[in-house]
Amino acid sequence: MSERGRTIAGGLLFAPLAAVPLVVTSGRWIEFLELTLFTAVLGQGWNVLGGYGGQYSFGHALFFGTAAYIQALLQFKLGWSPWLTMWFAILGAMLVAAGVGYLSFRYGLRGSYFALITLAFAEAFHVLSRSFIGLTEGGRGVQLALNQDPAQAFATFQFNFAGPFLSTYGFYYTILVFLSIAYAAVWWMQRTRFGAQLVAVRENEDAAEALGVDAFRVKLGAILLSAAITALAGIYHVQKFLFIDPGIAYGPAKSVEALFAPIIGGLGTVLGAFFIHGIGETTKEIIGTFWQERPGLDLILFGVILVLVLGFAPRGIAGLLGEAWRRATDRACN
Amino acid sequence: MPPTGRATDVLEVTGLCKTFGGLRAVADATLSVAAGEIVSLIGPNGAGKTTLFAMVSGFLKPDAGTVQFQRRDIKGLRPHAACRLGLARTFQVARPFPNLSVHHNIAIGAHTRYRRRNQALAIAAEVAERLGMASRLDDHAGSLTVAGRKRLELARALATRPRLLLLDEVMAGLNATEIDDIVAALRGIRATGITIVLIEHVMRAVKSLSDRAYVLNHGRMIATGTPAEITRNPDVIEAYLGHGAAARLADGQIDA
Amino acid sequence: MVRRHASLTVKSMLEVTGLHAGYDSLDVLHGVDLAVDEGQVVALLGSNGAGKSTLNNTLSGIIRPRLGSIRFSGKDIVGTSPEYIVASGLIHVPEGRRIFPNMSVLENLEMGGYRRGRKCRARNMARVTEVFPRLAERFSQLGGTLSGGEQQMLAIGRGMMSEPRLLILDEPSLGLSPLLVEEMFTLIGQLNEQGLSVLLVEQNVFQSLAIADRAYVLENVSVTLQGASADLLDDAQLRRSYLGM
Numbered sequence: 019m020s021e022r023g024r025t026i027a028g029g030l031l032f033a034p035l036a037a038v039p040l041v042v043t044s045g046r047w048i049e050f051l052e053l054t055l056f057t058a059v060l061g062q063g064w065n066v067l068g069g070y071g072g073q074y075s076f077g078h079a080l081f082f083g084t085a086a087y088i089q090a091l092l093q094f095k096l097g098w099s100p101w102l103t104m105w106f107a108i109l110g111a112m113l114v115a116a117g118v119g120y121l122s123f124r125y126g127l128r129g130s131y132f133a134l135i136t137l138a139f140a141e142a143f144h145v146l147s148r149s150f151i152g153l154t155e156g157g158r159g160v161q162l163a164l165n166q167d168p169a170q171a172f173a174t175f176q177f178n179f180a181g182p183f184l185s186t187y188g189f190y191y192t193i194l195v196f197l198s199i200a201y202a203a204v205w206w207m208q209r210t211r212f213g214a215q216l217v218a219v220r221e222n223e224d225a226a227e228a229l230g231v232d233a234f235r236v237k238l239g240a241i242l243l244s245a246a247i248t249a250l251a252g253i254y255h256v257q258k259f260l261f262i263d264p265g266i267a268y269g270p271a272k273s274v275e276a277l278f279a280p281i282i283g284g285l286g287t288v289l290g291a292f293f294i295h296g297i298g299e300t301t302k303e304i305i306g307t308f309w310q311e312r313p314g315l316d317l318i319l320f321g322v323i324l325v326l327v328l329g330f331a332p333r334g335i336a337g338l339l340g341e342a343w344r345r346a347t348d349r350a351c352n
Numbered sequence: 353m354p355p356t357g358r359a360t361d362v363l364e365v366t367g368l369c370k371t372f373g374g375l376r377a378v379a380d381a382t383l384s385v386a387a388g389e390i391v392s393l394i395g396p397n398g399a400g401k402t403t404l405f406a407m408v409s410g411f412l413k414p415d416a417g418t419v420q421f422q423r424r425d426i427k428g429l430r431p432h433a434a435c436r437l438g439l440a441r442t443f444q445v446a447r448p449f450p451n452l453s454v455h456h457n458i459a460i461g462a463h464t465r466y467r468r469r470n471q472a473l474a475i476a477a478e479v480a481e482r483l484g485m486a487s488r489l490d491d492h493a494g495s496l497t498v499a500g501r502k503r504l505e506l507a508r509a510l511a512t513r514p515r516l517l518l519l520d521e522v523m524a525g526l527n528a529t530e531i532d533d534i535v536a537a538l539r540g541i542r543a544t545g546i547t548i549v550l551i552e553h554v555m556r557a558v559k560s561l562s563d564r565a566y567v568l569n570h571g572r573m574i575a576t577g578t579p580a581e582i583t584r585n586p587d588v589i590e591a592y593l594g595h596g597a598a599a600r601l602a603d604g605q606i607d608a
Numbered sequence: 609m610v611r612r613h614a615s616l617t618v619k620s621m622l623e624v625t626g627l628h629a630g631y632d633s634l635d636v637l638h639g640v641d642l643a644v645d646e647g648q649v650v651a652l653l654g655s656n657g658a659g660k661s662t663l664n665n666t667l668s669g670i671i672r673p674r675l676g677s678i679r680f681s682g683k684d685i686v687g688t689s690p691e692y693i694v695a696s697g698l699i700h701v702p703e704g705r706r707i708f709p710n711m712s713v714l715e716n717l718e719m720g721g722y723r724r725g726r727k728c729r730a731r732n733m734a735r736v737t738e739v740f741p742r743l744a745e746r747f748s749q750l751g752g753t754l755s756g757g758e759q760q761m762l763a764i765g766r767g768m769m770s771e772p773r774l775l776i777l778d779e780p781s782l783g784l785s786p787l788l789v790e791e792m793f794t795l796i797g798q799l800n801e802q803g804l805s806v807l808l809v810e811q812n813v814f815q816s817l818a819i820a821d822r823a824y825v826l827e828n829v830s831v832t833l834q835g836a837s838a839d840l841l842d843d844a845q846l847r848r849s850y851l852g853m
Contacts, residue, residue, distance in 0.1 A: 211463045211472070218460045221449035228409065228443070230435035230464030230512055396785045398755025444783070445704075524783045527654075527811045553785050594787035600814075
């Protein structure tokens with residue numbers, strides 16, 4: 019399936035996803051879906067740079083965490099409205115991306131080197147956020163005040179006490195809207211010169227340069243867009259959980275989550291996100307039943323699954339489905 | 353070799369040098385190409401021809417010398433900037449964008465001049481038509497044969513609407529009929545006003561296509577002139593052609 | 609395929625019969641027959657996309673043919689592993705050289721001969737350096753830094769390290785200067801005189817036919833012409849398609 023096909027297929031999911039409240043009332047299932055969509059937003063952000071641009075980042079937590087911190091701190095310290103801080107959060111993530119991007123791409127860092135640089139920056143910010151206590155509250159983290167007044171729900175961008183419908187579905191729709199924005203951005207990108215040039219750079223950077231593509235500018239544009247989308251995930255996280263700390267913001271978990279979905283989904287990120295969380299929940303259940311709570315066991319299993327997928331289905335689930343589709347339709351020819 | 357700076361020069365290279373470690377890849381290379389000419393750059397493998405192209409097109413920084421494109425100094429300009437100015441270059445080993453269709457491959461070239469996607473795709477289709485690739489527009493670039501890839505390289509470069517085409521061994525791996533096709537295509541391209549510089553080993557093409565040729569050996573220009581002149585040049589025969597090929601070419605046989 | 613021999617003492621080195629092969633579910637070769645006798649140079653000509661690479665990949669065991677047989681030295685090698693085929697003495701020097709760019713010339717050659725014992729390797733190395741003195745001068749140089757012609761020599765030298773009885777050369781003249789092409793063909797002739805059988809896959813018609821005993825033309829996935837080189841040179845169809853006359 020072409021990349022366009024995959025985006026369309028992903029887009030078609032939105033109608034049923036929007037209609038979820040009509041059928042699903044269980045809070046647990048809504049949580050599951052929210053988590054899935056959250057991962058999908060992270061994944062789409064990563065995908066702009068990784069899938070389309072061919073630059074694999076191991077430190078996307080950098081953009082997630084920066085956006086989350088800005089979103090939290092501007093509310094916490096200055097009392098600004100979350101709808102205002104949002105823009106600064108996105109801008110902040112993009113600024114950081116511009117810095118990392120400039121350093122990496124200006125000096126031609128690709129492949130493993132680029133992956134390591136992004137990892138290093140994420141870790142650096144992790145340490146910095148722990149140390150600059152005056153700025154970030156350090157290890158204690160930033161705790162936002164809970165709003166319990168339903169009338170203030172939208173103003174404070176908090177839906178936990180916003181009445182029967184919104185308290186269940188408010189954040190679900192938030193993340194769904196964010197995912198739609200992410201998909202719309204990718205859809206737009208595919209139809210523009212920028213998108214075509216980005217893919218060309220991924221396929222063969224020298225050939226692209228010889229054809230008039232400014233690889234540096236294009237990659238920079240990609241990392242900026244990637245960071246902006248990832249920032250949405252950070253904003254959602256802060257509003258939903260009202261808490262952020264160095265570990266959550268810049269720890270490796272978010273970086274891994276960001277790249278898992280596209281790779282396992284085969285750059286069909288929503289599919290991948292579903293798969294990850296489906297498998298994740300199931301393995302937790304299985305482990306819980308047979309081995310009781312052993313921290314880390316599910317991560318090991320995750321690692322095994324990732325290795326298996328990369329080994330046997332390098333194009334991920336979407337790739338497997340695409341293969342099956344191709345085989346089914348090819349039979350007509352021979 | 354004294355530079356021949358003429359008002360009609362599209363490309364003027366003077367005293368270009370490049371050294372890698374201890375190896376003098378290109379030493380004091382000078383050449384000039386007038387508008388509408390087809391010039392061949394020939395020489396043994398490892399003579400520095402591709403290095404010369406890389407310097408002219410911006411992929412390598414020359415250690416010394418100047419490169420003037422349309423009377424404008426372009427030394428040190430990044431490849432994409434040189435391309436925007438009208439200097440397009442192909443690679444010795446074809447570099448298609450493997451996961452894209454032929455159509456999308458060529459469209460990347462068209463995007464140099466055209467921002468809008470549908471415009472670029474239309475131009476790409478037109479270029480493909482001109483080069484006889486219209487039937488393969490939707491093919492995966494990765495599935496093309498050697499000849500197909502070479503043609504795709506040419507098509508992509510052509511789509512950038514160049515003034516000067518630098519073609520690196522565009523005939524390698526093609527049989528006689530395919531070579532004739534490309535030669536005809538290049539003649540057609542020149543007729544539209546594009547200047548062409550070819551790195552080639554296929555003497556058949558060099559003879560029938562080029563107005564002039566330069567011969568590079570161990571990084572130095574050892575001869576220049578019309579194809580007939582250089583195939584009779586004893587230094588060239590010694591270093592590059594070999595007596596068998598030289599004799600066959602002198603006899604008028606088309607294959608070397 | 610029935611072949612008539614003038615003399616029964618001529619051994620068949622390679623015999624391909626009714627070969628159908630391809631990738632996924634698509635056949636590229638439809639019923640190819642060809643043969644190389646011991647001590648012969650046989651040329652395989654044909655346009656790009658006609659199936660030469662597929663044929664070579666099938667002969668070296670990388671692809672399994674769908675139908676047909678391949679006999680090397682009288683033994684059926686269809687379905688055997690590429691390692692077995694190499695060990696039997698059927699060596700394929702692929703198109704585009706494909707030497708190891710980050711290894712030295714010496715290491716590249718050693719890679720070619722690693723299956724043989726140390727004594728054999730030393731002897732083969734001596735043979736190769738005798739035929740390719742230029743390689744001996746550059747033993748410690750990295751493969752990727754050699755020029756095209758030197759890389760081609762290295763590729764052939766590496767093939768020779770495996771003690772081939774039949775060498776399949778895939779477009780050895782690709783991208784080489786006319787002088788080097790001439791040297792290459794002379795070299796192939798020399799190797800043949802030393803007893804090596806050669807299947808030469810080429811675009812360069814004149815020079816291939818000049819050193820080959822027999823030739824096949826692969827066109828649109830099956831063999832359309834075959835015969836002694838002299839006869840082919842006269843063939844009007846061949847002249848039109850490949851010599852452009």
